Every structure is written in structure tokens, then in C-alpha cells.
Amino acid sequence: MKVQVNSSELLEALGHIQSIVEKRNAKPILSNVKISTKKNKMSFYTTDLEIFAKEVIEASVAGDLTTTTPIHTFYDVLRKIGSDQKVQLIFEPSEKPVKMLIKSGLSEFILPCLSAEEFPDFEEGRHDCEFKISCSDLSYLISATKHAISYDDTKYYLNGIFLHVVEDDGVKVLRAVATDVHRLAMAEVTLPSNAALLPEIILPRKTAVELLKLIEGYQGDITLGGSPNKITAIIGNTTLVSKLIDGKFPDYNKAIPYDNFKVLEASIDQLSNAIDLVTAISSEKVKAIKLKIHQSRITLHANDKISASGTIDIPASYENEEITTAFNSRYILDILDNLTGEKVVFKLNSSDRAVLVESGSDSNCKFVLMPLKI
Known part of the structure; x- marks a missing residue:
């Protein structure tokens, strides 16, 4: 089966989701990106079991296929091929083990594939609250507070950004707070429409960093969905789902x-x-x-x-x-x-x-x- 795609689009898609995957994984399948083709679209999935990400791009697809291949090798090859190049991905499902052939100009690369059967399911799930927030507001909340996140694992509830709705001088705002006990950072923006029911959540450090990467250069609103144990962010063609820190953030106002x-x-x-x-x-x-x-x-x-x-x-x-x-x-x-x-x-x-x-x-x-x- 053959897939024709522009290297720039493929590189951008993988660039959005590749940093979620840890360089070393006890389970080989977690080092891979899941690739799914259907109706002239390619979908890519990555996870570290705490964060799940999906990216969808248009491509010339000859059929339906689902497999996985090492994400960092795939990304590095495409990065070195360069942008605005025609890339052909050729899969031979009949071969055992399955392999992916990457062709661009006179270059050819063969990457191994693993069955997607063991790849964790991507589930967005339901949320208590869903709303839109401008990328500038979300970037402001995270950028202003992430440096104060604690690295002390014994105080795991401080290993992220506390995101919650409060009333400040009679006006409801969306506030972000982070502290490592030695310092504290707090930022707030006008409460977005439909965000009043957002539960108090603690956004993990890695999730905050990944969101900042996705926001960079993006124009437009971001859809956020929140529940007590999970948050979903839809940024253009990228969907990111993350588990939240299960703990109670301390009363920071006392500090x-x-x-x-x-x-x-x-x-x-x-x-x-x-x-x-x-x-x-x-x-x-x-x-x-x-x-x-x-x-x-x-x-x-x-x-x-x-x-x-x-x-x-x-x-x-x-x-x-x-x-x-x-x-x-x-x-x-x-x-x-x-x-x-x-x-x-x-x-x-x-x-x-x-x-x-x-x-x-x-x-x-x-x-x-x-x-x-x-």
C-alpha cells in the first residue's frame, strides 16, 4: 500500500506529537507512533500512558492500514530529508515482519513496524466542562507560572499548575498557580465563556510544556475540556489528552x-x-x-x-x-x-x-x- 504526502506536512504533524514519547521505554510499542490511514487522511497517535496525542493530515492514500513504527527515527529521517519534498510511504502488510519504506527522490529508508494491537487506545472521553480559550490567554497562564513548578516528588501535588475558577474583586477569572514552596507564581485571565463549571485541576508539568509547544505559532482559539481526572486540548489538527495530578493543591493565598x-x-x-x-x-x-x-x-x-x-x-x-x-x-x-x-x-x-x-x-x-x- 502506498501513501503520497508532502514532507513539510508530515514533519509538522510528527513534530507536534513526537516529544511526548520518552527516548527509553520498557515497552517497545510505547516508542512507536501509531499510523492509521483512511479516506485520504493519515492519523498519528503517540503516548507515554499519561499523555495521549493525535494528529490528522490529508494525504493521498491507496487503502486502509493501521500499524506502528519508531517515532524518533521516523521524525529524524523526515527532518533530514528536508521540507517541501514529495515523500512516499510504502507498506507491505503481507511481509512478516511488516516494514515501512520511505522514498523521497533518490533516497530510500526502511523502518520496522510493530502491530498496533498492543498500542494503548486513544480516548477523549466526556468532560464536565468544555470551552474555548484564546491561545494567547492559555500561553500567558502557563508561561507565567511553569517556572515555579516543584520538582519534589514527595510533594507530587505541587508538580504541576493549579488551574481553577475564582472570583477576584467581583469578577470571575481563570487562575493558574504554581509553587515549589520557595517561590510562587500566579496569573489570571478573564474567565472564558462556558468555563464556569471547570473543576479544580492540577496540570502536570510535562503536559504544560507540551501545550506551550503546540500553542507556539498557532493562531485562533483552543478547545479545552476538563474533568476531575483528565483534560483534553484541541489545537488545530492536534488533539492532546492528559491525565491530571490526583491530589489537593494547598491554600496558596496564605503564602x-x-x-x-x-x-x-x-x-x-x-x-x-x-x-x-x-x-x-x-x-x-x-x-x-x-x-x-x-x-x-x-x-x-x-x-x-x-x-x-x-x-x-x-x-x-x-x-x-x-x-x-x-x-x-x-x-x-x-x-x-x-x-x-x-x-x-x-x-x-x-x-x-x-x-x-x-x-x-x-x-x-x-x-x-x-x-x-x-
Whole structure:
């Protein structure tokens, strides 16, 4: 059986779903992509048993077939063939074992196939709530919070993004929160139509990352379906279904120091550049940075165990008594990378209390940082 398809379309389709598959799998079938042909369409399926993905493209198909082949080898071959090339896939079901021949120009490649009988079923299932959300809103929620996701498996309920509906100042919003205890990130968007019944869910880290990849470059709305144990996202020709983290997210509001009253304002670019420069002297895994906050400037200081040190002053706006505190420099940079506008606002209380960080121009995004011991 022969399938004629453009390499660009095939490459894009596999590119959307190949990163879900782990490089090493105890079960060979999980290293494969399931290929199904029917009525001039090709469908591709991948899974790691936690996330399932499906991509559908149009193709010139001579018949119906279902089989599987190694996804990463298939993808790498197509990537090296290049875009906008005519590709022919030839399957010989009568051969045992079945093989797939890839032909493009003068190139030929043969890949082994495994029967699709053992490939896990792809099931979208029913959802308690289904709604559309703009790709920009979903990207905003995930991008602003994913850096704060915990890697501590003993606190598995923190290994993802908490997505839920809340009322903020009388307005219902869709809010995303992530924390690793040392820091917290929170972002919210206006509640999409028909999303009011979305149950509280914890989106796994890998699922969040895969969604960001699919959103990149996509224009239009995304359909999300949510239930207590599963989420489905339809993005163009791609459908992604993921299990959710089964756990209860803690009451994060207790960790947000809303009553901090000492306000520090600085340039995002100046602060980011200063941190990057002053920590260049440090070879420590955790690069601590000390901030001495004056009324018209911030003095940033970093040192290294080999006695190297660096100090930089940048202008700032601050109208309270001097405070000296310290943070993990990477955590501050992660926040600054996710702020819009020109100014960052730090709301402080004392040198050893949590700090609330916001953009000077976007109140829908908040961050909390715990200081290091000086």
C-alpha cells in the first residue's frame, strides 16, 4: 500500500506529537507512533500512558492500514530529508515482519513496524466542562507560572499548575498557580465563556510544556475540556489528552503577603542586566544575590567561595528605611523574564519575610519570593 504526502506536512504533524514519547521505554510499542490511514487522511497517535496525542493530515492514500513504527527515527529521517519534498510511504502488510519504506527522490529508508494491537487506545472521553480559550490567554497562564513548578516528588501535588475558577474583586477569572514552596507564581485571565463549571485541576508539568509547544505559532482559539481526572486540548489538527495530578493543591493565598507595604520600583531591564553581570563571578550552583535597598538605588552584591565578589548599583524608587535581603538570583531572573512593561514592583516587609513581586503595568500576574538567610 502506498501513501503520497508532502514532507513539510508530515514533519509538522510528527513534530507536534513526537516529544511526548520518552527516548527509553520498557515497552517497545510505547516508542512507536501509531499510523492509521483512511479516506485520504493519515492519523498519528503517540503516548507515554499519561499523555495521549493525535494528529490528522490529508494525504493521498491507496487503502486502509493501521500499524506502528519508531517515532524518533521516523521524525529524524523526515527532518533530514528536508521540507517541501514529495515523500512516499510504502507498506507491505503481507511481509512478516511488516516494514515501512520511505522514498523521497533518490533516497530510500526502511523502518520496522510493530502491530498496533498492543498500542494503548486513544480516548477523549466526556468532560464536565468544555470551552474555548484564546491561545494567547492559555500561553500567558502557563508561561507565567511553569517556572515555579516543584520538582519534589514527595510533594507530587505541587508538580504541576493549579488551574481553577475564582472570583477576584467581583469578577470571575481563570487562575493558574504554581509553587515549589520557595517561590510562587500566579496569573489570571478573564474567565472564558462556558468555563464556569471547570473543576479544580492540577496540570502536570510535562503536559504544560507540551501545550506551550503546540500553542507556539498557532493562531485562533483552543478547545479545552476538563474533568476531575483528565483534560483534553484541541489545537488545530492536534488533539492532546492528559491525565491530571490526583491530589489537593494547598491554600496558596496564605503564602501571599498582601499586607507588605514597603514599595520598591526598578527598571526590569536594568535589574535583569545587573543580576546577570554581578553573578558572573559566582560558580555556585545556587547563585545568591544580596540586595541593599536605599531610597534612590539598589546595591547588588554577589560573592564566590574562592573569594571573588562583585557589586553593582542601579537606580530605584523607594521611600522607606533601608532593607538588606538576599535571594536566589535565578528565581528573580525567572520572574523578570515573565513580566511585561518596563517596571518591576517589589512589595516588602522586612529582610526575612516573603516578597510580593508584580509588573508595574500588569496586575493579573503576581509572584512571591522567599528570601535566603543572609
